[in-house]
Amino acid sequence: MAEDSTSRGLRPHGYSFFCTAGRGMERFVMDELSSKLSADQIECMPGKVFFQGNYDLCSLRKMKSAERIFLLLRKGPPLTEYKGNALFSLRKFVIGDSHLWLDTLQIWKQFQEPSAQRGISHTQEKSLKRKLDDNSSTESKTCKKETIVNEAHLYSEEQAPMEANTQLLPPKPSVRDAEDTGHPLFEHDISEPVAFRVSCRCSGVLTKKMTAQDIGRIIGVALSQQFGWKPDLRRPMLEVFVHLNDMYSVVGFPILRQPLASRDYIQSTGLRATTAWAMASLAEISTAQYVLDPMCGVGTILLEAAMEWPHATFLGIDKSESQLKHALNNVKKAGVMNRVALLQGSVLEFCVLEEFLYYYLAKSFTIT
Structure with a gap:
């Protein structure tokens, strides 16, 4: 079956990305992509939003409604639509063009902060160069397979003969071909393999044929064979994210190690930060004073609103002293003490003049 037009992560007018989003949050992600990033080719699917553009890490961090942001490697139809053996289809889709993996890996490196990047050293690149050129070896070798499956990071280790599986892999690019095309991965000499792990999510019809653990193991072994990469569950340099269901098949690299929803200015968590931001945005407080x-509660909505709309003054009220203590710690951590005030008590006991109150954030309740 023909591959989806967005299956390649590299685009002439920018890079391809996708965001994961909570249930019902996709429209907020799309609005942010349009207003903050002026993204191109925005496409929404349940739980994910795909887009294209040229952005730096600072620009991508502006997204408040997304859970995580990935650099898109491959996107296509569900594997059930491919004809033939499911194992062959899986390997063919995930690995595909080997040079696409190397190109996307180089782009991914550009988004890694120097302080957090374990990085691909020059010695690692040389090892990969030798591995890609090793097409003549037919000896049966054993490789340890370590994969992470689902989001719980389950994994398995077993010995598997490389020769038996290599026949299902696409041809490896030679070093001569890579040097002729000026591939950046071969501009330096190197010796240590890329440390990686596979995070696999699988649902739908495919799970009747293979479990997510099986799929993660197959992908991990294929990557080890194809590129000489080394599985590392504890401290991987690279995470390979794979999501397969009845609507699409996606492979990508997470740009940030921590989810965007994990705000560094929130010490005590309450309402999820992405949900709090969405609630604040629905209040339309962009012109409020x-x-x-x-x-x-712990002030999550107030913080999200204060960080997004710094021109306004915010007041939080709660009956719980312990909740307000957590809220105060969050406000101090966020550095917005001059714009956020907290009061203890019931809102029913306070008299707030409507002429001084532009917007309020609250839930509506119906008595039955």
Whole structure:
């Protein structure tokens, strides 16, 4: 079956990305991509939003409604639509063009912060160069397979003969071909393999043929054979994210190690930060001067609003002293003490003049 037009992560007018989003949050992600990043080719699917553009890490961090952001490697139809053996289809789709993996890996490196990047050293690149050129060897070798499956990071280790599986892999690019095309991965000399792990999510019809653990193991072994990469569950340099279901098949590299939803300015968590941001955005407080949250809890909504709209003054009220202590710690950590005030008590006991209150954040309740 013909591959989807967006299956390649490299585009003439920018890179291809996708965001994961919570249930019902896709429209907020799309709005942010349009307003903050002016993204091209925005495509929404349940749980994911695909887009294209040229961005740096700082620009991508502006996204507040997305859970995680990935550099898209491959995107295509569900594997059930491919004809033939399911194992062959899986290997063919995931590995595909070997040079695409190397190109995308180089792009991924550009988004890694120097302080957090374990990096692909020059010695690692030389090892990969030798591995790609080793087409003449027919000896049966054993490789340890370590894969992470689902989001719980289950894994298995077993010995598998390389020769038996190599016949299902696409041809390896030779070093001569790579040097002729000026591939950046071969510009330096190197010796240590890329440390990686596979995070696999699988649902739908495919799970009747293979479990997510089987799929993760197959992909991990294929990558080890094709590129000489080394599985590392504890401290991988690279995470390979694979999601297969009845609607699409996706492979990508997470750009950030921590989810975007994990805000560094929130010490005590309450409502999920992405949901809090969405609630604040629905209040349309972009032109407000005063904003009240009458049941603020640990102040997550107030913080998200204060960080997004710094021109306004925010007031949070809650009856719980312990909740307000957590809220105060969060406000201090975020550095918005001059714009966020907290009061203890019931909102029913306070008299707030409507002429001074532009917007308030609250839930509506129906008595039955």
